[in-house]
Amino acid sequence: MKTIQQYLDSGAIDIAPLLSLVLNKSNVELITQNEYQLTPTEQQTLDAFIQQRIDGMPFSYISGNKGFYHLDFKVTPDTLIPRPETELLIDIALDLFPKNQTCKLLDMGTGSGIIAVTLADKNPHWAVTGTDFSSAAIEIAQQNATTDINFAQGSWFDAVPNQTFDLIISNPPYIEQGDAYLNDLTHEPITALTAGKDGLDDIRIIIDQAPDYLNKNGFLLLEHGHNQQLIIVELLSKNFINIQTFKDYNSNDRAVLAQLKQTT
Numbered sequence: 001m002k003t004i005q006q007y008l009d010s011g012a013i014d015i016a017p018l019l020s021l022v023l024n025k026s027n028v029e030l031i032t033q034n035e036y037q038l039t040p041t042e043q044q045t046l047d048a049f050i051q052q053r054i055d056g057m058p059f060s061y062i063s064g065n066k067g068f069y070h071l072d073f074k075v076t077p078d079t080l081i082p083r084p085e086t087e088l089l090i091d092i093a094l095d096l097f098p099k100n101q102t103c104k105l106l107d108m109g110t111g112s113g114i115i116a117v118t119l120a121d122k123n124p125h126w127a128v129t130g131t132d133f134s135s136a137a138i139e140i141a142q143q144n145a146t147t148d149i150n151f152a153q154g155s156w157f158d159a160v161p162n163q164t165f166d167l168i169i170s171n172p173p174y175i176e177q178g179d180a181y182l183n184d185l186t187h188e189p190i191t192a193l194t195a196g197k198d199g200l201d202d203i204r205i206i207i208d209q210a211p212d213y214l215n216k217n218g219f220l221l222l223e224h225g226h227n228q229q230l231i232i233v234e235l236l237s238k239n240f241i242n243i244q245t246f247k248d249y250n251s252n253d254r255a256v257l258a259q260l261k262q263t264t
């Protein structure tokens with residue numbers, strides 16, 4: 001039988017969090033109880049998890065959850081794992097409306113629901129809708145909701161026919177097809193990652209159709225790839241004003257906010 005210390009010494013990837021997960025012990029307990037001998041069942045479970053990590057399975061799919069903003073989210077291979085840079089969209093959205101003002105919000109391609117659920121949790125008086133093409137993702141998002149959120153299945157605006165919103169947010173797929181970076185992401189849903197040759201196919205659809213689904217003076221807020229900001233600003237300039245660009249916490253261009261131009 002092996003001890004906690006022997007596993008810690010093995011140098012296996014993510015060994016401390018994996019031990020914590022299997023033994024239900026904190027980091028401090030792993031150290032203070034380092035001579036604890038794992039039971040055969042614990043050892044079997046841990047060895048299987050270590051092998052999954054070696055095979056490239058992300059830790060969050062093994063643990064089944066990932067923290068985002070102030071909440072913890074259930075994630076499965078049907079949903080993208082939340083990225084820290086997406087928290088930028090939450091900060092921008094929270095700054096947009098005075099505290100007591102209500103907002104009709106649409107989060108398109110909600111995945112595990114991080115944007116819709118986090119903003120609804122922070123603003124229980126907002127009317128929040130989350131959509132996704134994947135019904136499996138919608139099911140996970142529903143389980144993650146802490147408030148009453150309206151979830152709908154469908155591709156982009158097909159999910160919300162004849163509805164209009166004060167704020168539309170999306171973290172759509174935006175990686176270029178064939179990008180070498182995708183080789184590191186083989187366990188995540190490819191449909192949540194890539195969007196055509198230049199990665200802009202879905203962003204183009206969203207920018208094109210958003211005016212029909214926005215209320216007067218409504219906002220569109222998008223996450224995008226680090227090299228896509230210029231072209232997105234250009235695409236927005238046809239129907240939007242007050243275009244603001246944002247960098248993420250790694251200083252990469254990462255988001256744009258724009259307000260619907262008034263038609264007279």
Ligand code: GLN
Binds near residue numbers: 080171174185193
């Ligand atoms: N942000 C993702 C990544 O870095 C890319 C796709 C997305 O979030 N829309 O892997």
